[in-house]
Amino acid sequence: MKLRVRFSKFGPIKYIGHLDTMRFVQKAIKSAGIPVKYTEGFSPHQVLSFAFPLGVGMEAESEYFDIEVVSMEGVEAFKDSLNREMCDGLTVLNLYELPEKAKGAMASVSAASYKISFHDERTAAILSEAVKKFKESDEVKSFKETKTGIRERNLKDAVYDIDENEGILTFTCDASSGGNLKPSALLEGLFSPFGIELKPWEYTLTRTEVYKTEDEKIVPLSAGLKAVNHD
């Protein structure tokens, strides 16, 4: 029996990297007494997979991981049990039942949306102009260094939706395993025409949702799943 867990991550623990977050979550699952399934052998591991690693420094409103449990008894209370064992800033929002043949969280991810606020006024002031320019262009080139050379990409193809409101940038972009767009690449495409180069600490970055594609539409990873927790 599989469950998909939706959670958020805010505050100082944004400095906890993906692997450490995962190790922490495993401990929380264990001390919460969730009947999670373990692998066989001398050092058993929980059957658990995260949808999409969160980089150090990024906050998140709606992330996912899948677990396999050996019993659904008392599943309505899992959320509360888990939250009692979490640290400050990590919160379980919902648990969903995952059909046996459903695609795993990681393989499902096709897109993600982000929210960015800027610390210095100059960038904030230019933002609406930058977004407008981006929307009007047919092509915004981005270059990424890879092992096999420089990869060129049209950001317009990777960004599905972009907007700006009172100095805050929101966008949805490709997050598939082959085409994941890093928010920093978009920022570069937006601001380099204005001669602005942003350092990671000059803005606050939040991932707001992670999506899968169903019937050619992108929908949240929890779409169509049945929530099993109380409230």
Place this chain on the structure above:
Amino acid sequence: MRKLALNDEILLTIDKPARYIGGEKNSVMKDKTDIAVRFVMCFPDLYEIGMSHLGIQILYGMFNSYEDTWCERVYSPGMDLDRIMREKKIPLFALESQDPVKDFDFLGITLQYEMCYTNILQILDLSGIPFSAKDRTWDDPVVIGGGPCSYNPEPIAEFFDLFYIGEGETQYRNLLDLYKEDRAKGVSREEFLHHAALIPGIYVPCMYEVSYKNDGTVASFEPIYEDIPKTVKKQIVKDLSESFYPTRPVLPFIKATQDRLVLEIMRGCIRGCRFCQAGQLYRPIRERSLETLKQYAKELIANTGHEEICLSSLSSSDYTELEELLLFLIDECEAKKINISLPSLRIDQFSLDVMNKVQDVKKSSLTFAPEAGSQRLRNVINKGLTEEDILSGAKLAFEGGWNKVKLYFMLGLPTETEEDIKGIGLLCNEICKTYFETVPKEKRNGQKIQVTASTSFFIPKPFTAFQWAQMYTESDFREKAYQTRLGIMETLNQRSIKYNWHDTDVSVLEGVFARGDRKISGVIRYAYESGCIFDAWNETFRYDLWLKAFEDNGISIDFYTTRKREDDEIFPWDFIDIGVSKSFLLREWHNALMEKVSPNCRMQCQGCGAASYGVGLYCP
């Protein structure tokens, strides 16, 4: 939400920012306006090292169980952050509140190894606290040291207001109460220190004066006021099952060096190895009851969700109810899917069965610590492990499918000869031979016997029978390691034997600090100011700077290491009373030179003096 002391720019540019943000599960937040005493506990090394230490977790939990006290933590910032903090003048802060260390009432520093001494100065420096206790005012925290190195606190005495001699669970409450009372009365810092010196186990360096003979040894060590005790008596927990235990340890987000739950089963050791300091410092032996340990294990697992647990003690095989405890843990851990990391156990059928159950035989190895290569030298050091013990244990294990053996030895032990060193290779060779004799070719399944011999250099430590011993020089050490290697290479099975040895330079310095006196503190300060820091780490250790520091200060290294000490020499640490008497240690030193073995506490009490605590398991 908690506000961090470091900004995003710093946190995103340094290595492992998680070291500095606090907020770990089971870390304790309190409202500082309700608090009378703010204590910050420091392990002067990197976070990952410090978070592996049980002692701090015990004191942290105990202090925070007091309603009037808030205990927080601080560790040495890594060199990247160290540089930034100096450049930007950011004061060192505690992890929980992220408040400057200087604002605290107490800064407690645990002294686990000598090579952290320059890091103590780093902590003081970054906190803006004067190095020298005599330059501090009530604007500074009271700096208190504790842990194994505080049993010879003299080399660093200048940097501390107080030292706590003994196990922390016993006198801290009294100290905190005194502090509250004295601060409420508005007494001077010096008066407070005077009062503190009257609490059993509290050593206040500035309340004592040392004079030296012409040859540089101690002539006298006297309190400066009449009411101050001449000796400081080690404080110990009387009933371990009743003492505080941290069943809600702080869980680091990043992997600590020892990333597992710790179940401390007993304190003290019955063995009486003559080189071992811990074996004397923590006498007499006291056990935690089986029932208590079972309860703690359950709570620890429930409160942390950790995936690994281990036992801690000096010699776990000597715990009287080890079998029951291990069988319980195996069941409990199997059900909860937790790994047991076994302590090194005496190899017999029971321990092999246990190992078989909890680890992969193909990957695990047997560990023996003969410490010396020949029986003669093992008698000198009183290590009651014979070649026969080792070979019969190895034989049993080989029959059970094991084929990796690790052996630990010390080089430079008192009276060591070339023969003793050769004995290391010979013993390794015998083990290989035993393997070939025990496991017939067709049963080896392509496996090979692998013996790994590791040597470290012997460093005489205070409060051991070898506190009188002469330490060897660096070149002697190098020669001994070379001879060990040659000895191994000359054996028939040398291809199955791997040899590792430790660096020599660090050992020399450790030797100086271990038996140092107050004259050393100037050198430590000088070395720190010339750039020495993180001396326990190879990549930052600067032996050249250290040598220069000794030279520039006119302090001879040999005086502390290779010099011959007379039986009646007054040692800088003699004012500390650990319960074990100096006359017992001297007797043991003479026994050592006569190659005479002393039975362990369980076989026959040797009258070491620790019976005076009235709580030792085997004490008369």
